[in-house]
Amino acid sequence: MRFLKTSYYYQFPGPKPRFANFTKTDLFKTSFNNKIVEVLCYCLMPNHFHFLVKQLKDNGISIFMSQLSNSYTKYFNIKYKRVGPLLQGAFKAVLIESQEQLIHVSRYIHLNPVVSDLTKKPEYYPWSSYLEYTQTHSLFCNPLEILNLFPSREKYTEFVEDQIDYGKALEFIKHHLVDEI
Numbered sequence: 314m315r316f317l318k319t320s321y322y323y324q325f326p327g328p329k330p331r332f333a334n335f336t337k338t339d340l341f342k343t344s345f346n347n348k349i350v351e352v353l354c355y356c357l358m359p360n361h362f363h364f365l366v367k368q369l370k371d372n373g374i375s376i377f378m379s380q381l382s383n384s385y386t387k388y389f390n391i392k393y394k395r396v397g398p399l400l401q402g403a404f405k406a407v408l409i410e411s412q413e414q415l416i417h418v419s420r421y422i423h424l425n426p427v428v429s430d431l432t433k434k435p436e437y438y439p440w441s442s443y444l445e446y447t448q449t450h451s452l453f454c455n456p457l458e459i460l461n462l463f464p465s466r467e468k469y470t471e472f473v474e475d476q477i478d479y480g481k482a483l484e485f486i487k488h489h490l491v492d493e494i
Contacts, residue, residue: 316357316385317440317453323380324348326370332384349373352454353415356422357440358429363422365415367458378404412462419446419459420473427477428484435473443473 322332326349329335349370356363368374386399409415423446426438435443442454447470463469 319385320381321453323377324350350377353458354419354422354442354454356425358425365418365422416459416462420476423473424480428480
C-alpha cells in the first residue's frame with residue numbers, strides 16, 4: 314500500500330503536502346490539473362512492477378520514476394534497517410504508438426499475476442488496478458482512458474479474461490525453452 318500511495322503522490326510536481334501528511338483529497342483539491350503523469354493501470358508483483366503511464370509534462374515519466382524509486386527505496390531501507398539499492402537497474406519504457414497496443418499492454422499488465430500463477434483470476438489479485446477497471450471507483454489510476462475504447466466495462470473484462478489460457482501457455486513456453494548453442 315505504501316508503494317501505491319507513493320506512486321500516487323509523485324504524479325504531482327513541486328510543492329505539495331508532506332508525504333506523511335497528505336491525503337488523496339488534498340492533492341485533488343490543489344493540483345489535479347498539474348499532474349506530470351497519469352497512471353492508467355498497474356500491477357505490483359513480488360519481484361517487479363508494471364505501470365502503464367501517460368506522460369502529461371515534458372520528462373514527466375523520468376521524473377516520476379526517479380522520485381518514486383528513490384522515495385520508496387529510502388522508506389524501505391529505513392524501515393528494514395538496510396542500505397543500498399532496492400530496485401535493479403533503470404526502469405524500462407516502451408512507447409505506446411496505437412490504441413490497439415494500449416489496450417493489449419493493459420491486458421498484459423492485468424494478466425501478469427494470473428500467468429505467473431499468483432492467482433487464478435485477475436480480480437483476486439489485490440495489487441493490481443484490475444478491480445478499478447471492473448468496478449466503478451478508482452483509487453490509484455485513471456482507467457477511463459482505456460475503458461472508453463470499449464462499449465462497456467464488461468467488454469473490457471471479456472477482452473482481458475478471454476486471453477488467460479493463451480497467456481498461461483505463452484508463459485509456460487517462455488520458461489521451458491532451451492537455448493540452443
